[in-house]
Structure formats: structure tokens, C-alpha cells
Amino acid sequence: MSILKRMLLKPFGKSKPGPQNCGLSDVSLTVYKGEIIGIIGRNGSGKSTLLRTMAGIYKPDNGWVGIDGQISLLAGVGVGMNKDLTGRENIHLYGSMLGNEREVMDSMTDEIIAFSELEEFIDEPLRTYSSGMKARLGISVATAVKPDILLIDEVLGVGDPGFKKRSQQRIREMMDDSNTVVLVSHSFSLLKEICSRMIMMEKGKMKCIGTPEEVIAAYHEAEG
Amino acid sequence: MGDASNTPPADERSQSLKDLHPKVPMLSSPFQIQKNLSKNRYLLKNMVNRNLNQRYNNALLGYLWTLLEPALLALVYYVLFVIIADYEDKSYPMLILLGVIGYGLFARILNSTVSTLTANSGMIKQSGFSLEIYSASESRTNLVISSISLLTIIPFMFYLGLEPTSTLWMLPVAMFMLYVSAWGAGLMVASANVVFPDVAHVFRFITRAGFFVSPVMWTYEILIERAGADSPYIDIAMLNPIVVPLTMMKHSVQGTIPEFALYHIIYAVAFPIIVYFLGSMIFTATSRGVVKRL
Numbered sequence: 343m344s345i346l347k348r349m350l351l352k353p354f355g356k357s358k359p360g361p362q363n364c365g366l367s368d369v370s371l372t373v374y375k376g377e378i379i380g381i382i383g384r385n386g387s388g389k390s391t392l393l394r395t396m397a398g399i400y401k402p403d404n405g406w407v408g409i410d411g412q413i414s415l416l417a418g419v420g421v422g423m424n425k426d427l428t429g430r431e432n433i434h435l436y437g438s439m440l441g442n443e444r445e446v447m448d449s450m451t452d453e454i455i456a457f458s459e460l461e462e463f464i465d466e467p468l469r470t471y472s473s474g475m476k477a478r479l480g481i482s483v484a485t486a487v488k489p490d491i492l493l494i495d496e497v498l499g500v501g502d503p504g505f506k507k508r509s510q511q512r513i514r515e516m517m518d519d520s521n522t523v524v525l526v527s528h529s530f531s532l533l534k535e536i537c538s539r540m541i542m543m544e545k546g547k548m549k550c551i552g553t554p555e556e557v558i559a560a561y562h563e564a565e566g
Numbered sequence: 567m568g569d570a571s572n573t574p575p576a577d578e579r580s581q582s583l584k585d586l587h588p589k590v591p592m593l594s595s596p597f598q599i600q601k602n603l604s605k606n607r608y609l610l611k612n613m614v615n616r617n618l619n620q621r622y623n624n625a626l627l628g629y630l631w632t633l634l635e636p637a638l639l640a641l642v643y644y645v646l647f648v649i650i651a652d653y654e655d656k657s658y659p660m661l662i663l664l665g666v667i668g669y670g671l672f673a674r675i676l677n678s679t680v681s682t683l684t685a686n687s688g689m690i691k692q693s694g695f696s697l698e699i700y701s702a703s704e705s706r707t708n709l710v711i712s713s714i715s716l717l718t719i720i721p722f723m724f725y726l727g728l729e730p731t732s733t734l735w736m737l738p739v740a741m742f743m744l745y746v747s748a749w750g751a752g753l754m755v756a757s758a759n760v761v762f763p764d765v766a767h768v769f770r771f772i773t774r775a776g777f778f779v780s781p782v783m784w785t786y787e788i789l790i791e792r793a794g795a796d797s798p799y800i801d802i803a804m805l806n807p808i809v810v811p812l813t814m815m816k817h818s819v820q821g822t823i824p825e826f827a828l829y830h831i832i833y834a835v836a837f838p839i840i841v842y843f844l845g846s847m848i849f850t851a852t853s854r855g856v857v858k859r860l
Binding site: 394397398399400401402406407408409410413415417421422424426427431434435438439441442443444 | 582583584585586587606608609612613615616619620623624688689690691692693694695854855857858
């Protein structure tokens with residue numbers, strides 16, 4: 343390859359993992375319909391990268407990601423929402439970002455508002471909301487539409503205890519409806535309670551996969 | 567405990583799973599982008615609303631600024647050229663204003679598209695929707711703003727006794743040409759800007775310098791008059807692909823048809839089409855690959 347060609351094409355090719363970019367390698371995983379899978383690992387181990395690769399945000403340098411059904415990623419509370427729009431307007435904005443049509447959002451709005459318990463504030467601009475309220479709104483939208491596959495990145499622990507419980511309840515309902523959930527969390531008690539399988543990531547690789555008890559034990563063992 | 571391998575059956579790909587990153591043939595990229603935009607039109611509409619809201623909602627006069635800004639500019643041009651400099655051509659301030667609106671549309675779309683991936687990196691890393699939606703929503707926001715700004719031309723037309731004629735068709739066509747040229751050119755280098763952030767600086771400079779070599783403060787007719795109709799400099803000046811659309815904008819409200827050489831017209835029409843095709847092909851092939859560098 344000529345020097346010029348190398349200079350021009352190399353930057354668009356394979357990326358090198360850095361502190362902010364944990365590259366994945368040799369990850370092979372099948373998630374079956376109706377499963378709830380938890381991903382654990384230390385910071386920078388590649389949990390979020392794996393989730394984003396599943397969501398189609400990162401394109402693997404090698405390998406392949408395939409899905410069957412509508413996929414939604416719930417990550418970063420309030421990402422894409424606008425602080426000057428009202429809660430109601432943000433329901434439509436965020437809902438459309440998750441791939442939903444106007445008709446779906448129109449029919450779901452009341453239920454989303456009720457679930458978030460933000461009836462009093464729903465026509466106020468988002469800038470007047472606390473971070474907990476924004477998170478409640480975000481989770482209410484993302485889980486109301488019931489995508490076939492829901493990916494959640496460390497946002498289930500938001501809100502007051504009552505809301506947390508209801509969020510977990512909704513995830514369970516999704517499981518009963520045969521929806522598929524993959525979630526990243528540091529809350530082992532939550533994962534143990536709702537997951538059917540768990541994965542432990544380490545340095546961009548899948549260290550182990552198994553029942554929640556097995557994987558959590560392996561994590562504690564690795565941590566010493 | 568299971569080990570870390572959970573390999574799917576080899577034939578699973580072909581059975582029911584959809585590849586998240588299917589290979590798009592280069593030549594179908596321009597159509598694929600349009601298909602994605604059409605599929606996500608509700609999202610696009612919401613994002614345009616969000617962009618407009620972000621720009622004007624905190625201002626006391628809100629959306630009125632889309633009209634006030636060009637109106638105040640027009641006032642400045644009028645005072646400068648008609649009252650102080652005593653120009654004979656009373657339509658000159660209006661022609662400058664049309665140039666400013668048209669050129670502003672081109673420059674804003676170009677610059678926002680060049681930095682579309684870097685400017686939206688936070689959202690891109692959290693949402694899996696098509697990457698062209700970010701630049702398309704920003705470009706359409708600018709198109710809406712520029713279209714509203716054009717309303718400030720109406721008082722000028724009254725003042726100059728210009729009645730709307732059939733030549734007004736050139737106005738939307740010219741704006742569309744500017745829109746497509748800027749968006750296509752921006753898409754061509756948006757991925758490169760992730761790897762080499764200098765690209766955005768270069769384009770910002772180009773659009774600043776381009777202001778002077780585009781018919782904003784001057785007109786095509788002044789160029790012909792000064793250089794002579796047969797001058798080779800005319801062909802050089804016409805290499806600038808926005809000379810034709812900006813001139814069309816000016817003539818559309820004057821009720822006249824500009825007299826261009828046929829090959830200048832062909833070039834001006836072909837430019838946005840070619841640039842859009844190239845831009846979509848390059849963007850589709852490279853944009854998803856550079857996301858991990860954001």
C-alpha cells in the first residue's frame with residue numbers, strides 16, 4: 343500500500359483502544375427472545391461498549407451483529423431531550439429518537455405521563471425538572487413503547503424507591519411479554535433479582551457467562 | 567458456570583437476523599439516505615422543532631428574531647448605500663440582503679454538516695438512529711430560518727414598486743440548489759473532520775473568504791460589466807457553484823431572467839447533484855466507522 347493511501351485510509355480503519363475507548367475482542371454472544379441479561383465488570387471493562395455495539399452505534403472492526411426486532415437503547419438520562427421544551431414535547435422527541443412513529447407516541451402519551459408521575463409538571467419546560475424527574479421521564483418513555491429488545495445502561499437506579507420498584511416491575515412485565523432486555527448495572531442485588539443470565543466483562547473480553555449467582559461470585563473472586 | 571463463548575449457529579445469520587450494519591452498495595447510498603430520512607420524518611420534524619426552540623426560545627422576542635435580524639441588516643444597508651453613499655440603484659440594499667440570506671444559508675448548512683458528527687457526539691454515542699439525520703435536521707432548520715428571513719424582502723418590493731412575477735419560481739429552486747450543494751459538500755468531509763478536526767477550521771475559513779468571491783456584495787451583471795462578457799475571468803468566477811443560484815435569487819424578485827451561458831447553467835445544475843451523490847457515498851461508507859473515535 344502506498345504511503346499516501348495508508349495516510350488517507352488508516353484513520354478510518356480499525357481503532358486502537360484507549361482509556362475512553364475499550365475495544366472489544368473475541369466477544370461472541372447470543373441473546374435469546376425473552377431473556378434478561380445483566381452485564382457486570384469494572385469501569386472501562388467494555389460493558390457499555392458491548393451494549394453500544396449491540397445497539398448498532400459502534401460498528402465492529404471484525405465480526406457481525408444481528409438482531410430480530412425493534413431495538414432501543416436507554417443510556418444517559420435525558421440524552422437528546424431539550425431543556426426548553428415541555429415534558430410532553432420531550433416525550434414525543436425522545437420517543438421518536440427511539441424509533442417510534444407519531445401515532446404510537448400519541449397513543450402512549452397519557453400512559454407515559456401517568457407512569458412517570460409527572461402529571462403536575464408535564465407542561466413545564468424540562469429545565470425546571472430535577473435530574474431524578476428527567477430520569478423518570480426518560481425511563482417512562484423508553485419502557486412504555488415496549489421495544490422487542492431493550493438495552494439499558496446504568497439508569498435503572500434512578501428516582502425514589504417507589505419509582506425504582508415500579509421500573510423493575512415494568513422490566514419484569516417486559517420479560518413476561520417475551521421482550522428481551524440486556525442491562526449494564528453495578529447493582530448486583532437488582533441484577534440477581536431480575537436477570538436470567540449474566541456476563542462479566544474484563545479488558546474488553548467476556549470473562550464468564552452464567553447464572554447471576556455464578557457470575558457475581560466470579561466477580562468477587564476476581565476482585566479479591 | 568458457562569464459559570465465555572456462546573457462539574451462534576453459523577447459519578443463524580441467513581435465517582432470521584437482520585445485520586445491523588449491512589453493506590450498502592456505493593451507488594445506492596444517495597437513495598438509501600433519502601429512504602432513511604423518509605422513514606424517520608417524524609423524528610426529523612421533532613429535531614427541527616428542537617433546533618428552532620434551542621435558538622430562539624430563550625430570547626425575549628423569540629422567533630421574531632428570524633425576521634428582525636435581516637430587517638435590521640436591511641436598514642443598515644439602506645442607510646449605508648441609499649442615504650449616505652447615494653447609490654443610483656435603489657434596489658442595491660435589497661440585492662445585498664438577498665445575497666446575505668442565500669449565502670448565509672449555504673455557509674451555515676456547510677459548516678454545520680462538516681461538524682455534524684463532532685457536534686452531536688454525545689447523542690450519537692447514546693442513540694442508534696441513522697447519522698445523516700443530525701445534519702439533515704440542522705440543514706432543514708437553516709432552510710426554515712432563511713425562508714422566514716426572506717419575508718423581509720416584501721417591504722423592499724413595495725418600496726421599489728416591484729410586483730411579484732412568474733420569475734419568483736427561481737427563488738425556491740435557487741435555495742434548493744444552495745441547500746443540496748452545501749449539504750452534499752459537508753457530508754463529503756464530515757467523517758474526515760472526526761479524524762482531523764482541522765477540517766472544520768478550513769471550511770470555516772473557506773466560507774468566510776467565499777463571501778467575497780460570491781455575488782453577495784456584487785452582482786453577476788456588475789462582473790460582466792467590469793470584466794467584459796468575453797473575459798476569461800468570467801469562466802473562472804463561474805467555477806464558484808453558488809454564483810448562479812445567488813444571481814437567480816436576485817433576479818427572481820426583480821422579475822427578470824439572468825442571462826447565463828448554457829454551460830454555466832449546466833455546471834450550476836450538475837454541481838449539487840454530483841456533490842450530493844459523492845457526499846452521500848463517502849458519508850455512508852465512513853461515518854459509522856469513525857463513531858468510536860468521537
